[in-house]
Amino acid sequence: RAPPGRALEGPSDAYWFVEVTPDALEAARYSDLVADPGAGAIASFVGTTRDTFQGKRVLRLEYEAYVPMALAKLKELCLQMRRRWAVSRVAVAHRIGPVEVCEASVVIVASSAHRRAALEAVHWAIDELKATVPIWKKEFFTDGSVWKENEE
Amino acid sequence: RAPPGRALEGPSDAYWFVEVTPDALEAARYSDLVADPGAGAIASFVGTTRDTFQGKRVLRLEYEAYVPMALAKLKELCLQMRRRWAVSRVAVAHRIGPVEVCEASVVIVASSAHRRAALEAVHWAIDELKATVPIWKKEFFTDGSVWKENEE
């Protein structure tokens, strides 16, 4: 069984990988995980923390997750990507704890034989992640802090 | 003026980068080029060479470009991405010469404040690149070779 916060399943030529981790996310690591000699396309999305929100300077921000349920929902997300599009391998990682400006909070990567599948699956996945995976972001400003809410 | 095969222009907070090179493409390099503290999203597409085509094993493949026109068309592509979507920085690189299976032939990366712009711009850009940028791929099989043709 994978260590807490991390899960990897499926045959080696058709797998999904999910991770919720306090460590910095290296996009290249996830691209390597989905590389596949039979795939001609790798699409990815990286969410990074911005230095401002509505004109106010963000001093720092922190993510909190309901880790076991987040992993379960991320797994579901991967399975849906594979069910809806002809993607080969998918990896989704979300960081928790403090995340510096310009660092990645989320990475989603998919490989596919033809480009449309990976591109569409990744676009769908970030929307779905924001709507369904139990993770929260708190932003700290000079004059206080706020728990953000994703728009519908 | 940038060295042949490479072009970089625009103010540092709003630029585009294009490259046609015989060197291996490192996706992380282009992600770094588009990183922007004001951007919350980085979308990317990497085209990799597949080991098979219509069931036939691909021994090797080579790309050829009309380099100065390819750079001009890639620049046009970047400007259109920035004109049509609220993207911050964009980078497009295409490799020429032999490309090993699993290696990248093309990398397209865009950053944006909000995710939709980068995701849509990158998807559009790979379709547009295939239709307009003068680059050709030759695939070598055990029983001969063929110049590929992108579908419309």
Added chain:
Amino acid sequence: MRVRVLYFARSREVAGAPEEALDLPPGATTSSLLDDLRSRHPGLAGVLTSCVVAVNHEYVAAGEAAELREGDEVAIIPPLSGG
């Protein structure tokens, strides 16, 4: 029966703890549990209006009440902001 209640983000801050164990009467549901929580933590009432509930890692649809069982893990889920 005993269930664990987990709090996250704003609900954790207002509840003052990340989780608590509660003894519930037979027949308890997520709906009756929320009533209990409102009386135990009056400050939570406002936050709960914008929360949903998950039982054993599955969301309970808004407006529905799920029956609870011994050992269930019930999470109070404020509006999401992952990504």
Added chain:
Amino acid sequence: MRVRVLYFARSREVAGAPEEALDLPPGATTSSLLDDLRSRHPGLAGVLTSCVVAVNHEYVAAGEAAELREGDEVAIIPPLSGG
């Protein structure tokens, strides 16, 4: 007037060279140039049916003829397969 003609991919292989310089009569167009090329390189005729032409890095729309000028760079562009 003198123009450079560049060949790529299949057209380069069939022409047997990546480029050549040609002297054209005044009033020459991309259309008359293509006729010249077909007589100079009979083997090219088949390939040219699937090619388009670019003058100084700009495509000439299929079916149109662009006037040529001294020093123009004319490229024979087979079907693209970049990406």
